[in-house]
Amino acid sequence: LNDGPLKGRHILVTSGPTHEPIDPVRYIANRSSGTQGTAIARALLGLGARVTFVTGPADVVAPMGVDLVKVQTAEQMLDAVQAAQDVDVGIFAAAVADWRIANASDQKIKKDGKGFPVLEFSENPDILATVCASKTRPALVVGFAAETQNVVENATAKRKRKGCDWIVANDVSPSTGIMGGSENDVVLITAEGSEDWPRMGKDQVAQRLAEKIAVALG
Numbered sequence: 756l757n758d759g760p761l762k763g764r765h766i767l768v769t770s771g772p773t774h775e776p777i778d779p780v781r782y783i784a785n786r787s788s789g790t791q792g793t794a795i796a797r798a799l800l801g802l803g804a805r806v807t808f809v810t811g812p813a814d815v816v817a818p819m820g821v822d823l824v825k826v827q828t829a830e831q832m833l834d835a836v837q838a839a840q841d842v843d844v845g846i847f848a849a850a851v852a853d854w855r856i857a858n859a860s861d862q863k864i865k866k867d868g869k870g871f872p873v874l875e876f877s878e879n880p881d882i883l884a885t886v887c888a889s890k891t892r893p894a895l896v897v898g899f900a901a902e903t904q905n906v907v908e909n910a911t912a913k914r915k916r917k918g919c920d921w922i923v924a925n926d927v928s929p930s931t932g933i934m935g936g937s938e939n940d941v942v943l944i945t946a947e948g949s950e951d952w953p954r955m956g957k958d959q960v961a962q963r964l965a966e967k968i969a970v971a972l973g
């Protein structure tokens with residue numbers, strides 16, 4: 756582990772999308788690439804933290820040096836998050852599917868010429884809200900808010916609703932190029948208000964966030 760202001764700290768980071776199975780060969784997912792979460796894990800390692808990195812099937816490879824836990828579904832991600840012990844900071848950058856398929860099939864669904872499959876959904880656990888409400892809540896919990904409209908307003912409400920300390924909010928409208936891109940344009944929302952960060956690389960957003968965490972922990 757590196758020396759640095761986060762030496763001795765254990766930080767949990769969730770990242771990437773989740774895949775929710777329809778049958779053994781099909782799933783629903785979202786466009787998260789895992790780039791921002793991965794950059795955050797790397798920046799935290801650079802400042803000396805021990806990082807538990809719980810990731811769904813992302814496009815990017817996990818940084819060397821993390822305690823890596825690979826998962827597919829939201830339920831598996833929750834299990835992995837709850838298995839992490841003695842976490843000082845939790846950063847929830849994963850784009851967790853809100854719903855899973857309630858009537859997922861054990862076998863590949865076949866075309867039978869008689870009609871189309873009908874998918875039923877059920878709600879996934881909210882990992883961030885669950886952690887925030889738990890007895891073992893980390894001292895600092897950072898959530899993300901991917902919005903396509905009223906970013907600050909929605910994210911401010913989300914911070915309260917989920918019970919986290921900070922929210923990193925961004926506009927993921929397709930026109931911004933943020934989802935899957937290398938840059939991000941974020942607003943950091945805390946109990947004190949909101950801080951508009953200039954558009955910069957996701958690695959720079961990660962570095963700034965990691966440094967801010969180090970300051971907050973003292």
Ligand code: C5P
Pocket residue numbers: 769829847848849850851852853879880881882883884897898899900901913
């Ligand atoms: O409600 P929304 O999905 O916009 O909230 C985003 C934040 O909540 C992110 O930090 C995300 O990682 C987290 N989240 C979660 N579990 C869910 C849904 C969202 O941890 N099921």
